[in-house]
Amino acid sequence: MTYALQVDQAYKTFFELDDEHHRPWWKVWAKQPRRLVTAVDHVSFAVKPGECYGILGPNGSGKSTLIRLISTLLIPDSGRVLVFGHDVQKHWLEVRQLINRVSVEAAFFKKLSAQENLNYAARLYGMEIKAARQRAGEIMERMGLESKKWNSPLENLSRGQQQKVAIARALMTSPRLVLLDEPTTGLDPKSKRDVQDFILEIQRDQGATVILTSHDMAESDRLCQRVAFIAEGRFLAEGTPAALKARYGSTDLEDVFFKVTGKTWEEELAE
Amino acid sequence: MTTMNRAMSATYGFVERNWALTRRYIGWEIVWLVYGTVSTLTIGLIGADQQGLAGQERVLFLLIGALLWSFLSVLFQIMSETVAWERWEGTIEYTFMAPVHRITYLAGQGLFGVTYALVRTAIILGITVAWFKLDMSGANLLGGFVILGIGSISFLGLGLVAAVLPLLSPERGPQATHIIQGLLLLCSSVYYQVTVLPGWLQPLARFNPATYTLDAVRAAWIQGAGLSEVWPQLIYLLMAGLILVPVGMAVFQKGERYALRTGKLKRNG
Numbered sequence: 001m002t003y004a005l006q007v008d009q010a011y012k013t014f015f016e017l018d019d020e021h022h023r024p025w026w027k028v029w030a031k032q033p034r035r036l037v038t039a040v041d042h043v044s045f046a047v048k049p050g051e052c053y054g055i056l057g058p059n060g061s062g063k064s065t066l067i068r069l070i071s072t073l074l075i076p077d078s079g080r081v082l083v084f085g086h087d088v089q090k091h092w093l094e095v096r097q098l099i100n101r102v103s104v105e106a107a108f109f110k111k112l113s114a115q116e117n118l119n120y121a122a123r124l125y126g127m128e129i130k131a132a133r134q135r136a137g138e139i140m141e142r143m144g145l146e147s148k149k150w151n152s153p154l155e156n157l158s159r160g161q162q163q164k165v166a167i168a169r170a171l172m173t174s175p176r177l178v179l180l181d182e183p184t185t186g187l188d189p190k191s192k193r194d195v196q197d198f199i200l201e202i203q204r205d206q207g208a209t210v211i212l213t214s215h216d217m218a219e220s221d222r223l224c225q226r227v228a229f230i231a232e233g234r235f236l237a238e239g240t241p242a243a244l245k246a247r248y249g250s251t252d253l254e255d256v257f258f259k260v261t262g263k264t265w266e267e268e269l270a271e
Numbered sequence: 272m273t274t275m276n277r278a279m280s281a282t283y284g285f286v287e288r289n290w291a292l293t294r295r296y297i298g299w300e301i302v303w304l305v306y307g308t309v310s311t312l313t314i315g316l317i318g319a320d321q322q323g324l325a326g327q328e329r330v331l332f333l334l335i336g337a338l339l340w341s342f343l344s345v346l347f348q349i350m351s352e353t354v355a356w357e358r359w360e361g362t363i364e365y366t367f368m369a370p371v372h373r374i375t376y377l378a379g380q381g382l383f384g385v386t387y388a389l390v391r392t393a394i395i396l397g398i399t400v401a402w403f404k405l406d407m408s409g410a411n412l413l414g415g416f417v418i419l420g421i422g423s424i425s426f427l428g429l430g431l432v433a434a435v436l437p438l439l440s441p442e443r444g445p446q447a448t449h450i451i452q453g454l455l456l457l458c459s460s461v462y463y464q465v466t467v468l469p470g471w472l473q474p475l476a477r478f479n480p481a482t483y484t485l486d487a488v489r490a491a492w493i494q495g496a497g498l499s500e501v502w503p504q505l506i507y508l509l510m511a512g513l514i515l516v517p518v519g520m521a522v523f524q525k526g527e528r529y530a531l532r533t534g535k536l537k538r539n540g
Binding site (some may be wrong): 014015065068071072073074075093096097099101103105107108109110111112116119120121122123124125126153 | 276292365533536
């Protein structure tokens with residue numbers, strides 16, 4: 001069976017500026033002290049076509065790094081990532097044709113309108129402009145973004161409206177693997193609901209495979225067939241929401257999260 | 272869509288995007304155009320002040336230097352600030368994960384850059400000619416623009432080398448590109464003959480494509496020389512372009528790989 005996504009022992013480290021040891025200001029040419037940080041620590045998992053797989057964890061746990069490894073934006077130190085059987089390092093062009101991504105911050109040319117940004121994306125993905133406009137229009141209408149907003153500069157749109165355009169941009173290319181990196185963070189309840197409903201819809205109607213990172217446990221419970229908990233770059237537990245709740249004797253995933261990580265609310269908030 | 276059509280669609284996408292951005296930032300475009308025109312006129316006025324020394328030729332020598340530097344620096348900036356601009360907008364990851372070869376990306380940027388710089392230069396040229404009432408009847412204007420186009424190829428290559436700096440260092444890279452630009456200005460015949468440079472800098476000027484572009488355009492616009500008369504400069508510019516573009520591409524790809532390995536592509540570095 002060809003998995004939609006196979007991550008095999010993915011490992012990624014970074015050097016970060018060491019906040020505790022500063023370079024003296026007069027040593028202009030000296031290197032700033034740095035420390036090695038392990039962002040993703042030998043993570044393995046596989047996702048079947050058409051599945052929605054959630055990766056849940058607190059801020060800084062390695063969720064976005066994992067998404068970047070899958071989306072060819074980072075090279076792993078070791079390990080392997082396959083998208084529909086294509087190695088993301090060796091067959092990056094094929095992989096990029098199969099995926100698209102929505103990140104936590106809607107990355108756009110903010111002076112340009114939604115339509116101009118979407119035209120740009122359509123041309124990069126080799127789409128006919130007319131077809132792209134129609135498809136993106138359908139998606140934006142479905143998510144409740146009024147058509148009069150499509151030609152306004154994106155800087156004049158609210159964060160929720162921008163995120164809906166970002167989702168239209170990612171999904172108009174009909175990706176087989178959709179990477180949603182905290183797509184509803186910071187959205188109002190109505191926008192959040194619109195986005196969640198649409199994720200369910202594309203899964204049901206188009207059979208798209210979805211990787212969803214989130215720290216919203218209720219959202220993941222609603223959308224994902226399976227979830228994994230990640231902390232400090234390591235997967236701590238994986239399974240269906242129901243199986244995880246049963247295993248840890250909990251009624252919701254939030255409680256499972258605290259039991260899996262061994263942390264309390266206070267400790268989590270302090271971080 | 273075939274691979275070729277996809278590449279052309281993407282190339283056009285970059286041009287269309289840059290044109291849309293130019294329209295949205297039209298206020299700034301006018302400011303830079305006025306600034307560029309005033310700078311060129313100022314240089315021309317310095318020449319006019321010394322007219323007694325060499326007449327219209329002196330004015331033209333300086334004007335062409337200022338015009339060409341304006342052209343080459345705009346082109347160089349468009350290429351070298353490609354990465355810095357996208358990082359500032361926050362779109363760099365989105366653009367870099369699109370199914371587009373880097374050569375297509377850079378071709379789109381280059382095509383827009385050359386067109387934009389040519390149009391801008393033509394406008395400033397028109398204004399300065401009218402201001403100084405220059406007699407350009409004997410000038411080979413078209414030939415000069417053809418030389419500019421050929422000289423652009425080398426500058427695209429140099430721009431690619433500079434574009435890698437913001438990839439290597441998100442904080443200091445954009446500033447470092449100005450050092451390269453400054454060196455190109457110093458070691459060329461923009462405002463003076465390279466013979467007035469200190470001896471140890473002259474070899475650098477002799478490798479600088481800007482020197483050859485300036486010499487050839489001056490010959491075309493001041494003496495009315497045809498392309499056949501400036502062939503040694505054109506051959507050098509073509510050869511330099513043939514070397515610098517692949518070198519620039521290779522350097523850029525190496526830089527991109529480094530950024531993907533170290534996580535420097537991310538917006539905040």
